[in-house]
Amino acid sequence: MPLMKKYIPLLFCLNLILLSSCKKDIEIDYHQVDPIYVVEASVSNEGMEARISQTNNMDDNSTTSNIDNAVVVVTGSDGSSKTLTYSKNGIYKSSAVGVPGVEYTIDIQFDGHHFTSSSIMQKMPKMNNFRFIRKKIVTENYQMGELLLQDIPNEENWYFMHIYRNHLGYRWAVKRDDTNPNGELQQLFTFAREGSDDKDLLQEDDWLHIEIRAIDKKSYDYFYSMQIMDNTGTNPIPNFTGGCLGYFSAYSQITYDCEFHEADVEDVE
Amino acid sequence: MIALNIILSACLTTATPEPEDSIRTERLEEVVVTANSVRQRVQNVQTGAEVIQIENLMSTPQLFGENDIMRSIQLLPGVKSESDASSSFQVRGGTSAQNQVLFDNAPIYNVGHVGGLFSTFNDDALAGATLYKGLLPAQFGGASSAVLDITGRTGNKQHYHGGATIGLLAAKGTFEGPIVKDKASFLVTARRTYMDLFLKLTPDFKHNTLYFYDINAKFDWTISQRDQLFLTFFTGYDRTAVDKMVDIRWSNLMGSLKWLHHFNGGSNSQTTLYYSGYHNDNGVDFVGMNLWYKGHIRQGSLRQDFTINFGEPYQLKAGFQTSLINVKSAEWQVMNKYGKEERKAWENAVWLNGTFKLSKRLTFSAGLRLNLFSPLGGSLYYDIEPDGSIGWYYNYKNNEIVTTHTVLEPRASISIQPTELTSIKLGYARTSQNIHALRNQNTSTPFDRYTISSNIIKPEIADQVSAGVFVMTDNQSYDFSLEGYYRKISNVLDYRDGKSFSSEIEIERLILAGEGKSYGAEFCARKNLGRLTGWIAYTLAWSKTRIDGINNGDWYDANNDRRHDVTIVGAYKLSDRWTLNAAWVFNSGQAFTAPSSKYQIIDNWIYYYAERNGYRAPDYHRLDVSASWTKQGKHVTRQWVFGIYNLYNRYNPYLINFEDSENGARTRAVQYSLFGIVPSVSFNFKF
Numbered sequence: 001m002p003l004m005k006k007y008i009p010l011l012f013c014l015n016l017i018l019l020s021s022c023k024k025d026i027e028i029d030y031h032q033v034d035p036i037y038v039v040e041a042s043v044s045n046e047g048m049e050a051r052i053s054q055t056n057n058m059d060d061n062s063t064t065s066n067i068d069n070a071v072v073v074v075t076g077s078d079g080s081s082k083t084l085t086y087s088k089n090g091i092y093k094s095s096a097v098g099v100p101g102v103e104y105t106i107d108i109q110f111d112g113h114h115f116t117s118s119s120i121m122q123k124m125p126k127m128n129n130f131r132f133i134r135k136k137i138v139t140e141n142y143q144m145g146e147l148l149l150q151d152i153p154n155e156e157n158w159y160f161m162h163i164y165r166n167h168l169g170y171r172w173a174v175k176r177d178d179t180n181p182n183g184e185l186q187q188l189f190t191f192a193r194e195g196s197d198d199k200d201l202l203q204e205d206d207w208l209h210i211e212i213r214a215i216d217k218k219s220y221d222y223f224y225s226m227q228i229m230d231n232t233g234t235n236p237i238p239n240f241t242g243g244c245l246g247y248f249s250a251y252s253q254i255t256y257d258c259e260f261h262e263a264d265v266e267d268v269e
Numbered sequence: 270m271i272a273l274n275i276i277l278s279a280c281l282t283t284a285t286p287e288p289e290d291s292i293r294t295e296r297l298e299e300v301v302v303t304a305n306s307v308r309q310r311v312q313n314v315q316t317g318a319e320v321i322q323i324e325n326l327m328s329t330p331q332l333f334g335e336n337d338i339m340r341s342i343q344l345l346p347g348v349k350s351e352s353d354a355s356s357s358f359q360v361r362g363g364t365s366a367q368n369q370v371l372f373d374n375a376p377i378y379n380v381g382h383v384g385g386l387f388s389t390f391n392d393d394a395l396a397g398a399t400l401y402k403g404l405l406p407a408q409f410g411g412a413s414s415a416v417l418d419i420t421g422r423t424g425n426k427q428h429y430h431g432g433a434t435i436g437l438l439a440a441k442g443t444f445e446g447p448i449v450k451d452k453a454s455f456l457v458t459a460r461r462t463y464m465d466l467f468l469k470l471t472p473d474f475k476h477n478t479l480y481f482y483d484i485n486a487k488f489d490w491t492i493s494q495r496d497q498l499f500l501t502f503f504t505g506y507d508r509t510a511v512d513k514m515v516d517i518r519w520s521n522l523m524g525s526l527k528w529l530h531h532f533n534g535g536s537n538s539q540t541t542l543y544y545s546g547y548h549n550d551n552g553v554d555f556v557g558m559n560l561w562y563k564g565h566i567r568q569g570s571l572r573q574d575f576t577i578n579f580g581e582p583y584q585l586k587a588g589f590q591t592s593l594i595n596v597k598s599a600e601w602q603v604m605n606k607y608g609k610e611e612r613k614a615w616e617n618a619v620w621l622n623g624t625f626k627l628s629k630r631l632t633f634s635a636g637l638r639l640n641l642f643s644p645l646g647g648s649l650y651y652d653i654e655p656d657g658s659i660g661w662y663y664n665y666k667n668n669e670i671v672t673t674h675t676v677l678e679p680r681a682s683i684s685i686q687p688t689e690l691t692s693i694k695l696g697y698a699r700t701s702q703n704i705h706a707l708r709n710q711n712t713s714t715p716f717d718r719y720t721i722s723s724n725i726i727k728p729e730i731a732d733q734v735s736a737g738v739f740v741m742t743d744n745q746s747y748d749f750s751l752e753g754y755y756r757k758i759s760n761v762l763d764y765r766d767g768k769s770f771s772s773e774i775e776i777e778r779l780i781l782a783g784e785g786k787s788y789g790a791e792f793c794a795r796k797n798l799g800r801l802t803g804w805i806a807y808t809l810a811w812s813k814t815r816i817d818g819i820n821n822g823d824w825y826d827a828n829n830d831r832r833h834d835v836t837i838v839g840a841y842k843l844s845d846r847w848t849l850n851a852a853w854v855f856n857s858g859q860a861f862t863a864p865s866s867k868y869q870i871i872d873n874w875i876y877y878y879a880e881r882n883g884y885r886a887p888d889y890h891r892l893d894v895s896a897s898w899t900k901q902g903k904h905v906t907r908q909w910v911f912g913i914y915n916l917y918n919r920y921n922p923y924l925i926n927f928e929d930s931e932n933g934a935r936t937r938a939v940q941y942s943l944f945g946i947v948p949s950v951s952f953n954f955k956f
Binding site: 022023024025026027028030031032033035036038040053054055056057058059061063133135136137138139144146162164168169172178179180181183186188221224225226228229230231232233234235236237245246247268 | 474477511512514555556557558605606764766767768819861864866868869871873875876877878879880881920926927938939940941945
């Protein structure tokens with residue numbers, strides 16, 4: 001019997017090995033399609049901005065397909081109107097700030113194309129806490145971040161959170177308040193498995209910049225459909241009319257900056 | 270005739286193989302049963318029907334030491350497996366959710382354990398099965414693709430018998446015998462994995478849970494020369510839990526009571542009362558984030574079948590069924606957010622199917638099924654706007670009929686036999702389905718959502734025509750078949766772009782309806798006699814879908830579309846004790862969606878999908894082998910089975926993901942595979 005007992009875990013481990021999955025890179029012969037225009041535009045408490053570009057082929061990582069001859073006009077339901085001026089790299093800007101509760105409409109015209117969208121500016125979000133945590137999942141420890149928001153009371157709200165790591169986009173998520181209206185909302189970000197050579201693993205002194213936006217439902221639907229598109233294999237829900245990709249969002253935003261230090265990471269159950 | 274054979278197989282008292290081509294007759298005292306013989310395959314009027322003898326499962330190699338009926342079915346022409354780890358099957362372009370799997374007349378909705386590694390059905394509890402590949406006789410309904418009709422085995426009325434099988438991952442036991450000799454018998458089988466027991470012994474995994482069990486019991490009682498009662502019970506349960514974070518459970522529960530009465534002249538009546546339920550219950554508790562999600566399908570039915578024999582050339586089958594159905598598409602709690610959608614329906618069907626032997630060379634079968642499906646009040650119904658929002662709420666009284674979907678389903682088959690050894694068969698069938706499954710992926714999971722036809726969702730209606738040529742050699746040593754089919758289906762459902770199962774509780778907000786078509790040809794050559802037996806099957810198939818709002822409203826390849834399937838199955842009887850089995854499977858690349866370009870949004874590269882399912886995964890192929898050693902003693906038969914799944918260790922595509930490459934621009938396509946080579950061994954004995 002002692003011999004049997006010794007072999008039982010071995011048999012189990014054998015099964016685990018046998019059932020372990022494998023991954024490998026494969027070659028895909030991507031189909032060539034005509035470029036499509038992409039607009040990323042916003043009105044916020046910090047100003048107005050629109051970037052107009054085009055899609056790239058899958059093997060093209062350049063960011064030079066920018067449009068510099070567009071007329072970009074943002075009008076508000078309060079009667080305001082601003083024409084954004086071209087800056088560089090396909091970006092159009094105005095220093096005018098948005099007002100919560102106002103519905104803004106963006107009109108973009110160039111080379112016979114006309115794209116429009118609208119969005120309602122939301123109130124200022126509130127962050128309660130951000131911390132680095134370590135969670136053990138089966139045998140591995142995972143580096144994570146926990147962001148706690150205080151829901152804007154007495155109204156339906158949607159949030160967009162974006163973490164930059166050393167000035168580069170790192171993690172993002174959207175959340176709506178239906179899981180705890182008027183209360184505290186939790187958003188977890190999984191960074192990487194500790195001990196791995198994953199380049200996403202946070203290193204000592206990494207600088208994190210977190211943007212938290214209160215967005216409207218139309219923007220949320222766009223970002224949520226973008227969040228699940230790896231699972232669904234579908235494009236985000238169109239946000240613009242006129243046939244371009246991208247979104248227009250009017251939002252209020254707060255930011256939070258911190259550095260990553262291993263000593264600050266809290267183990268959680 | 271095939272269906273009659275299946276009914277009779279319920280009366281099997283042992284699993285002893287029957288003579289290859291004996292004639293099936295039915296007597297309550299002495300039941301002589303044969304299943305699918307070569308002659309029957311050629312001469313049966315029904316095209317697109319495959320009869321599976323449970324003892325013939327031995328001719329296919331075993332995975333994890335199990336004879337698995339679902340995996341054996343996947344080796345038949347025109348039948349596709351969903352994936353490496355799935356027990357579900359797809360037939361002639363349909364999805365597994367469009368199939369109906371019946372066990373002693375009751376539907377079973379989830380046919381897999383451990384995510385599909387094992388089938389729900391313990392082969393020790395089975396007598397036989399028939400797969401109807403879309404051309405259903407009128408007595409079958411409720412499926413817009415195929416029906417797999419499985420009959421449970423009854424116990425021995427003379428002697429007590431039993432057996433047990435011990436494999437690497439699971440063990441099972443069977444006990445059967447007379448309750449009253451020659452009058453009543455019982456059969457009980459039970460199976461359980463012990464993966465969780467291993468987990469408990471390893472420090473790293475002791476807080477994890479992974480197990481399933483199933484129990485089958487069948488009692489039969491010969492009341493008189495004319496009357497017999499059958500009572501069947503089946504339950505299966507799965508649980509997978511990771512620490513205290515994730516807990517996934519699902520279960521099947523089925524009970525049926527059947528009364529078989531014989532009239533003079535070979536006619537009979539079967540009255541069946543059954544309940545079948547499928548439940549799933551999934552929970553996550555992760556760093557303060559709590560959510561659980563569950564759903565169910567429950568169905569209680571009364572079914573009446575009459576078989577009326579007017580002498581050799583004429584037979585009529587008639588009957589009706591009435592069912593109460595309750596489907597919970599979802600109930601969930603995410604932190605403080607609660608949602609529930611549960612609906613019920615009343616479904617009625619009446620059918621008539623006649624088989625007429627018009628001449629020695631010509632047999633004709635025709636039937637008509639009338640199906641009425643009525644969703645009932647007691648929960649909310651809606652109008653849905655084009656953007657997916659709710660435009661209007663309807664609150665019907667409890668059990669008030671919301672609407673009735675009426676579908677008249679004609680069925681017809683004809684068999685022409687130019688010679689004794691050859692037949693040409695033609696068939697047409699219209700079928701409908703009112704319980705629908707929604708899934709984002711190609712395979713079935715515990716996260717599938719189910720719903721019923723409603724004021725918005727229409728019944729799926731499939732029309733299929735099929736034609737085939739069947740030839741056998743003089744001594745029936747070889748037989749060949751070539752079948753072609755065209756299938757058209759309306760009201761197929763798919764998720765809207767950008768929606769998943771958890772996007773909204775109201776399932777009708779998530780879906781769009783469209784149409785589908787599939788067509789193809791199936792060739793099969795079988796060797797039936799000698800030391801070496803087996804078959805070669807080749808399927809050439811197309812399957813397409815068109816839904817307004819998806820893929821610009823254009824036709825696209827369905828996600829189960831693949832062009833070529835080849836299966837070679839062989840069994841070689843090396844000696845009285847040793848039998849060798851092998852199966853080689855080749856599937857050309859399955860359709861999947863990949864991006865065609867990319868763009869930057871919020872400093873991330875985002876993919877642009879120009880077309881749905883416009884790409885092909887790498888080809889899939891593998892070789893499975895097994896060797897069994899059997900020693901038949903005077904009272905006890907012992908058997909060792911050694912198997913190797915995926916002998917040449919090919920890593921086949923299970924999932925293709927797009928990830929960051931070295932330059933971070935997300936252009937790396939990564940294929941994930943589930944299994945490499947998997948050896949297994951099992952020991953069983955029977956007394």
